[in-house]
Amino acid sequence: MASRPVVAQVEPGYLRKLLPCTIPEDGENFQEIVDDYQKFIIPGLTNWQHPSFFGYFPVACTWEGIIGDIYAGSLFNPGFNWICSPACTELEVIVMDWAAKMFGLSENFQHSGCGGGVLQATASDSLLVAMVAARVRYVEEFPQINPSNFVIYVSSETHSLGLKNGRILGIEVRILNVEITDDFALRGNTVRKAIQEDLANGKIPFFLVATVGTTSTGAVDRIDELGAIAREYFIWLHIDAAWAGVALACPEFRNLCQLDAINDFADSFCTNFHKWGLVNWDASTLWVRNKKHVTNALDVTPAYLRPIARENVMIEMRNWKIGLGSHFRALKVWFVFRSYGVKGFQAHIRDDVALNVLFASKIMLSPILSLVSPPSLALSVFRIALPLPNLRLDQLNKLNKCWYRRLASRADIFVTHTEVGGIYCVRFAIGGQQTQAQHVLRAFEIIEQEAFAAVAGGL
Amino acid sequence: MASRPVVAQVEPGYLRKLLPCTIPEDGENFQEIVDDYQKFIIPGLTNWQHPSFFGYFPVACTWEGIIGDIYAGSLFNPGFNWICSPACTELEVIVMDWAAKMFGLSENFQHSGCGGGVLQATASDSLLVAMVAARVRYVEEFPQINPSNFVIYVSSETHSLGLKNGRILGIEVRILNVEITDDFALRGNTVRKAIQEDLANGKIPFFLVATVGTTSTGAVDRIDELGAIAREYFIWLHIDAAWAGVALACPEFRNLCQLDAINDFADSFCTNFHKWGLVNWDASTLWVRNKKHVTNALDVTPAYLRPIARENVMIEMRNWKIGLGSHFRALKVWFVFRSYGVKGFQAHIRDDVALNVLFASKIMLSPILSLVSPPSLALSVFRIALPLPNLRLDQLNKLNKCWYRRLASRADIFVTHTEVGGIYCVRFAIGGQQTQAQHVLRAFEIIEQEAFAAVAGGL
Numbered sequence: 001m002a003s004r005p006v007v008a009q010v011e012p013g014y015l016r017k018l019l020p021c022t023i024p025e026d027g028e029n030f031q032e033i034v035d036d037y038q039k040f041i042i043p044g045l046t047n048w049q050h051p052s053f054f055g056y057f058p059v060a061c062t063w064e065g066i067i068g069d070i071y072a073g074s075l076f077n078p079g080f081n082w083i084c085s086p087a088c089t090e091l092e093v094i095v096m097d098w099a100a101k102m103f104g105l106s107e108n109f110q111h112s113g114c115g116g117g118v119l120q121a122t123a124s125d126s127l128l129v130a131m132v133a134a135r136v137r138y139v140e141e142f143p144q145i146n147p148s149n150f151v152i153y154v155s156s157e158t159h160s161l162g163l164k165n166g167r168i169l170g171i172e173v174r175i176l177n178v179e180i181t182d183d184f185a186l187r188g189n190t191v192r193k194a195i196q197e198d199l200a201n202g203k204i205p206f207f208l209v210a211t212v213g214t215t216s217t218g219a220v221d222r223i224d225e226l227g228a229i230a231r232e233y234f235i236w237l238h239i240d241a242a243w244a245g246v247a248l249a250c251p252e253f254r255n256l257c258q259l260d261a262i263n264d265f266a267d268s269f270c271t272n273f274h275k276w277g278l279v280n281w282d283a284s285t286l287w288v289r290n291k292k293h294v295t296n297a298l299d300v301t302p303a304y305l306r307p308i309a310r311e312n313v314m315i316e317m318r319n320w321k322i323g324l325g326s327h328f329r330a331l332k333v334w335f336v337f338r339s340y341g342v343k344g345f346q347a348h349i350r351d352d353v354a355l356n357v358l359f360a361s362k363i364m365l366s367p368i369l370s371l372v373s374p375p376s377l378a379l380s381v382f383r384i385a386l387p388l389p390n391l392r393l394d395q396l397n398k399l400n401k402c403w404y405r406r407l408a409s410r411a412d413i414f415v416t417h418t419e420v421g422g423i424y425c426v427r428f429a430i431g432g433q434q435t436q437a438q439h440v441l442r443a444f445e446i447i448e449q450e451a452f453a454a455v456a457g458g459l
Numbered sequence: 460m461a462s463r464p465v466v467a468q469v470e471p472g473y474l475r476k477l478l479p480c481t482i483p484e485d486g487e488n489f490q491e492i493v494d495d496y497q498k499f500i501i502p503g504l505t506n507w508q509h510p511s512f513f514g515y516f517p518v519a520c521t522w523e524g525i526i527g528d529i530y531a532g533s534l535f536n537p538g539f540n541w542i543c544s545p546a547c548t549e550l551e552v553i554v555m556d557w558a559a560k561m562f563g564l565s566e567n568f569q570h571s572g573c574g575g576g577v578l579q580a581t582a583s584d585s586l587l588v589a590m591v592a593a594r595v596r597y598v599e600e601f602p603q604i605n606p607s608n609f610v611i612y613v614s615s616e617t618h619s620l621g622l623k624n625g626r627i628l629g630i631e632v633r634i635l636n637v638e639i640t641d642d643f644a645l646r647g648n649t650v651r652k653a654i655q656e657d658l659a660n661g662k663i664p665f666f667l668v669a670t671v672g673t674t675s676t677g678a679v680d681r682i683d684e685l686g687a688i689a690r691e692y693f694i695w696l697h698i699d700a701a702w703a704g705v706a707l708a709c710p711e712f713r714n715l716c717q718l719d720a721i722n723d724f725a726d727s728f729c730t731n732f733h734k735w736g737l738v739n740w741d742a743s744t745l746w747v748r749n750k751k752h753v754t755n756a757l758d759v760t761p762a763y764l765r766p767i768a769r770e771n772v773m774i775e776m777r778n779w780k781i782g783l784g785s786h787f788r789a790l791k792v793w794f795v796f797r798s799y800g801v802k803g804f805q806a807h808i809r810d811d812v813a814l815n816v817l818f819a820s821k822i823m824l825s826p827i828l829s830l831v832s833p834p835s836l837a838l839s840v841f842r843i844a845l846p847l848p849n850l851r852l853d854q855l856n857k858l859n860k861c862w863y864r865r866l867a868s869r870a871d872i873f874v875t876h877t878e879v880g881g882i883y884c885v886r887f888a889i890g891g892q893q894t895q896a897q898h899v900l901r902a903f904e905i906i907e908q909e910a911f912a913a914v915a916g917g918l
Contacts, residue, residue, distance in 0.1 A: 008545045012773045015549035023557045027800040030523070033793075037530065041790070044546030048536040056543070059535050064489070066532045071496065073525045076518050076740050077507040084515070086467045087503030090474035098482045121580060122782035132627050147629055148607045161783060163759045168591050168781065169628060170606055274535075281535050281786050300622045322627065322781070323581035324620060327740050331500070334492075341486040 005411035006050040008043065015044060046414070051434040052443055055416040057215070057243045057275045057379075058431025064339045065280030068332025078325025080318040085328070089317055092119055092330035095337060100287060102342055103248035103271075106263040109287040111315070117287035118320040119329040123242035124161040125322055126270040126286035129294060131165055131207055134236030134267070136297035138206045141234065151198050152207040155186040155221065157214040157420065159240060171207075174198070180421045183373050184217050186210065188225025195233055207236045212257050213244025216418040216427070218376025220244070223258040227265025236267045242284070245271025247353075247377050250346045256377075267293075276378070276431045278348060279336045283329055286320075295319040352378040352430045355440050359428060362444045368451050372425045381418065383425040384451050397424040403454035410450075413443045464870035465509040467502065474503060505873070510893040511902055514875040516674070516702045516734045516838075517890025523798045524739030527791025537784025539777040544787070548776055551578055551789035554796060559746060561801055562707035562730075565722040568746040570774070576746035577779040578788040582701035583620040584781055585729035585745035588753060590624055590666055593695030593726070595756035597665045600693065610657050611666040614645040614680065616673040616879065618699060630666075633657070639880045642832050643676050645669065647684025654692055666695045671716050672703025675877040675886070677835025679703070682717040686724025695726045701743070704730025706812075706836050709805045715836075726752075735837070735890045737807060738795045742788055745779075754778040811837040811889045814899050818887060821903045827910050831884045840877065842884040843910050856883040862913035869909075872902045 018040050047053060049061050079088030096117030097110045109115045120126045131152070139147060152173045154162035166173030176194055178184045195205045208230050210221040223239065230237040239245075239262055247253040248271075254260075262269060269287045273279035288294050299319040318324050340348070360375035363382045370385035383400045391399070401424055404417045416427050426447070430440065477499050506512060508520050538547030555576030556569045568574045579585045590611070598606060611632045613621035625632030635653055637643045654664045667689050669680040682698065689696040698704075698721055706712040707730075713719075721728055728746045732738035747753050758778040777783050799807070819834035822841045829844035842859045850858070860883055863876045875886050885906070889899065 007542070010545050012541060012545070013549070015546060015553060019553055021556070022560050023796045023804075024800045025802055027803045028797045030794075030798055033797045034526075037790075041546045041550065042534075044544070044549065045534055046536060046542065046544045047534070048544075049534060059537060061533070061535045066529065067493075069532050070525065070529055073528050073739055074520070075501075075504055075506070075508060076520045077505060078518060078740065082471060083466070083505060084507075085503070085505045086469050086471070087474060087500045090472070090503065091500065094474060094478055097480070101481050122784060124782035128627070128781065132629075135629060136626075146607065148605065159783075160759050164757065164783075167595075167756065167759060168587070170594060280532055281537065281784075297626065298623065300619050300626060322587065323583035324618075324623075325581060325740075331496075335489075337482045338487045338492045339489055341483045343484055344486045345482075 004047055004050070006047050006053050006414040007411055008046045009411055010044045015040060049432060049434065050414070051432055051436065051439040052413045053432055054428045054430065054443060055414040057429050060274050060276070060278050060280055061433060062278050062280065062336055064335040065278065065332045068335040069280060072328035072331045076327065079328060080325040081316045088328045088330065089315065091334055092317065093315065095330045095333045096285065096287070098337060099285065099333075102345070103245070104251070104254055104259050105269065105287060108263070108289050109269065114291060115287060115289045116291045116315065117285055118317065119326075119333065120284040120286050120321060121282040121326070123159070123240060123270050123272055123284050124165060126268075126284050127161055127209065127238060127240060128165050128168065128322055129286055129298070129320065130236065130238045130268040130270075130288070131169060131171075133288065133293040133297045134207050134238075135169070135171075137236065137293045138204070138234065140296070145204055149202055149204045150206050151203045152209070153191060153194060153205065154209045155211065155214075157184050157186075157216055157219055158209050158211050159215050159242065161240070162209045172203070178219070178421075180373070184214065184219040184420060186221040186226065188222060188229050191226055192229050195229070195235075205233055205235050207238065209238050209240055212239055212241035212262075213376060213379075215243070216420045217373040217381045218244060218379040219373065220256060220258060220376070223261035223265060227261050231265060237265055239266045239269040241269065241271045243272065243275045244377055245269070246273065246275075246277035247349050249342065250349050253349070253377065273333060273336075276349070276352070278340060278345065279333050283333055291315070352435075355430045355435065355437060356380055358437060359430070359440050359444060362441070366448055368455065369448060372420065372423055378430040380428045381420070381425050382428070383423065384455065393422060399454060400424045400426070402457065403451050406450045406454055407447065410446065413446055415443075415447070463506055463509070465506050465512050465873040466870055467505045468870055469503045474499060508891060508893065509873070510891055510895065510898040511872045512891055513887045513889065513902060514873040516888050519733050519735070519737050519739055520892060521737050521739065521795055523794040524737065524791045527794040528739060531787035531790045535786065538787060539784040540775045541773040545773075547787045547789065548773055550793055551776065552774065554789045554792045555744065555746070557796060558744065558792075561804070562704070563710070563713055563718050564728065564746060567722070567748050568728065573750060574746060574748045575750045575774065576744055577776065578785075578792065579743040579745050579780060580741040580785070582618070582699060582729050582731055582743050583624060585727075585743050586620050586668065586697060586699060587624050587627065587781055588745055588757070588779065589695065589697045589727040589729075589747070590628060590630075592747065592752040592756045593666050593697075594628070594630075596695065596752045597663070597693065599755070604663055608661055608663045609665050610662045611668070612650060612653060612664065613668045614670065614673075616643050616645075616675055616678055617668050617670050618674050618701065620699070621668045631662070637678070637880075639832070643673065643678040643879055645680040645685065647681060647688050650685055651688050654688070654694075664692055664694050666697065668697050668699055671698055671700035671721075672835060672838075674702070675879045676832040676840045677703060677838040678832065679715060679717060679835070682720035682724060686720050690724060696724055698725045698728040700728065700730045702731065702734050703836055704728070705732065705734075705736035706808050708801065709808050712808070712836065732792060732795075735808070735811070737799060737804065738792050742792055750774070811894075814889045814894065814896060815839055817896060818889070818899050818903060821900070825907055827914065828907060831879065831882055837889040839887045840879070840884050841887070842882065843914065852881060858913060859883045859885070861916065862910050865909045865913055866906065869905065872905055874902075874906070
């Protein structure tokens with residue numbers, strides 16, 4: 001795997017030229033098909049499992065996770081209610097309670113209490129479920145309001161899913177600014193000011209997305225401040241910790257991730273095991289403080305789905321998810337949890353954080369590179385900055401773009417770029433199962449060399 | 460597989476008693492884990508792949524599909540834009556055009572034209588994307604309207620996803636009645652009457668779900684009538700053919716499925732390969748006539764997702780889906796299409812329809828059972844009816860419920876019930892890969908015996 005390029009070296013439209021334009025009339029030999037997979041598909045795959053893949057956020061790929069999916073696929077059933085596969089529903093409830101305990105989420109979020117967790121496909125789905133639950137909760141509490149006045153708050157650093165889900169629901173999304181002086185974290189005062197303005201204009205603030213580990217810089221919003229305000233105004237507080245949330249497995253990162261404030265204030269919490277959490281796609285989690293709000297919103301049970309005599313005993317998964325059916329996601333989660341144990345899971349997180357400390361220290365010592373924000377867990381964000389103090393921001397951004405273009409054209413490492421507070425910069429996210437110190441150090445060398453080359457190339 | 464019970468024989472809560480209540484501290488041996496899978500999980504699975512499973516609709520499980528998922532899982536990447544895996548995007552475009560051709564969908568729905576298809580997880584997701592696209596289209600065309608007046612039309616036989624997605628979007632869903640005299644198909648006049656009433660009340664009809672193969676009886680709505688009306692009122696016509704749509708692969712079923720009207724009028728069309736279409740979960744399809752409506756609605760591209768220099772060349776999958784990322788669904792579709800070929804796919808559909816003709820003929824000859832609606836492809840719906848002509852409907856329903864309770868308590872076959880036009884009845888859906896004539900005949904014997912027993916038991 002490490003011998004192949006990280007980034008696919010193909011041109012747009014390459015595959016159309018290689019494949020016929022219709023399904024064959026007669027079935028083909030499977031050996032031919034898998035040969036074509038090697039020949040035509042593999043070269044067109046960007047290699048997210050390459051030890052030198054540092055783009056976006058990592059995606060998990062463990063053999064335990066793969067085996068879980070193979071087992072689930074071999075006896076496929078869409079676990080939309082209890083009877084259509086009891087083990088699917090029950091194991092999902094169990095592993096979600098297991099995970100809640102490992103993360104230190106309070107009993108409020110466990111199925112033994114009023115809350116509970118379920119597995120969703122993506123953090124977008126988790127957020128969408130939370131938004132719909134929040135809207136229904138608000139309308140039930142204040143039936144006289146006009147839902148077209150609803151407004152959702154996200155920060156400028158919230159993942160695009162906030163904006164997209166607002167678009168999907170047809171609800172206005174207000175993007176709140178964050179400051180570099182706050183390390184790009186959303187602050188309470190910013191939200192309070194927006195709420196007061198919006199209320200004065202007849203709008204109805206009802207939902208706030210706070211992020212633990214933003215995509216651009218890994219910033220953690222000030223949940224302690226936001227939580228109190230959300231409660232004051234009956235605003236649903238959703239925590240999107242899609243990437244960073246799994247670090248809660250390690251007690252030493254809980255303060256950073258604001259676990260206490262999450263336990264005090266969050267109405268819903270999401271993290272993705274399929275990013276940094278060792279479970280293969282798809283294993284996004286959604287925990288809610290009050291399960292009634294979710295099922296109130298999503299239960300539209302028709303007759304043919306009503307099992308006889310077993311209602312109200314087990315939760316029915318379809319009432320927690322956007323779609324009706326889903327596959328047996330809990331199985332791979334169970335395999336991974338048991339195979340790694342809490343200690344193995346913690347070691348995985350700690351190893352990657354240590355690698356990032358190594359990488360960030362190299363950046364800090366570089367004569368040409370500079371961190372844009374503090375390293376966050378396994379993510380560093382940086383740019384060319386130090387040697388050219390007299391450049392205006394737009395000139396510096398131009399230089400950094402030129403540098404990124406050099407990095408993006410390479411096949412041997414993959415990093416992504418971002419723009420934060422008007423600053424163009426490069427992200428370096430660690431988390432591949434095969435990434436070791438040598439890969440991180442080699443990546444740093446390449447990154448620094450290309451930076452020197454970009455500066456030498458001038459503007 | 461056939462030696463195990465069809466329906467899981469466990470009580471709610473069984474698994475909680477068998478598993479520890481936390482993740483183990485230390486990792487466990489994988490052999491122990493898979494032994495526990497056999498011991499604890501397998502008995503809790505309802506066996507959807509059992510040859511005597513006739514409930515709900517079938518779910519596909521082919522080894523080609525499983526291998527496709529194994530390959531995709533082993534090199535997992537979330538194909539949300541072209542560069543983050545070119546082959547994922549390109550193969551999806553190709554197999555969707557392949558499938559459109561196999562089904563006889565017009566060029567309008569292919570990527571070479573203004574339209575195109577993508578793979579979604581579920582028919583619910585496909586519908587949700589269509590609804591959001593329709594809402595944005597309507598608001599762009601008539602910016603002065605108030606979106607809170609929108610109304611969606613579904614029939615009383617539309618799958619619950621219509622109602623659920625309306626709930627999700629916070630849009631009123633109006634359920635229109637269908638008549639037994641129309642074989643439970645939605646007619647144009649019913650819709651026209653509702654539109655006129657709603658317009659008179661200031662509502663805005665903007666979306667209509669027509670079903671090809673309803674869940675209860677396999678009814679096909681009158682798309683020819685509905686299409687003309689939808690066009691007249693600028694209503695988006697979505698065809699939900701989740702189960703039956705794959706029958707379009709056989710020319711002899713195209714008339715029944717109203718292919719011409721779909722090609723003339725549909726704005727979007729969905730069928731699920733993972734039901735009756737040989738591809739393992741998840742492979743729901745969504746074709747749209749105008750891709751601009753989808754991407755207009757769902758594209759919220761932030762900087763860090765914008766690939767350099769390659770924009771506008773290939774479609775970006777994230778702008779066609781609710782979530783951001785998804786896995787490499789197209790691979791298993793490609794494997795199945797090539798391994799079966801068009802002829803193999805057709806043979807699969809035809810074999811199941813032939814089995815249902817056999818089953819329905821037994822029902823028609825039974826002294827005690829009677830079809831409630833004409834057999835539809837591989838689905839029959841029937842009840843106890845003939846021998847007791849003097850029973851009122853509620854008495855007959857009670858008798859049929861009693862009969863169904865007997866059927867539901869058996870471990871050797873699985874059928875589901877429904878209620879349509881006030882009539883309680885039993886559904887029999889054929890489609891398991893291992894189901895043969897002997898299983899269908901044996902199921903009929905059981906069903907008829909239990910009917911006699913229920914009648915003998917009296918009311």
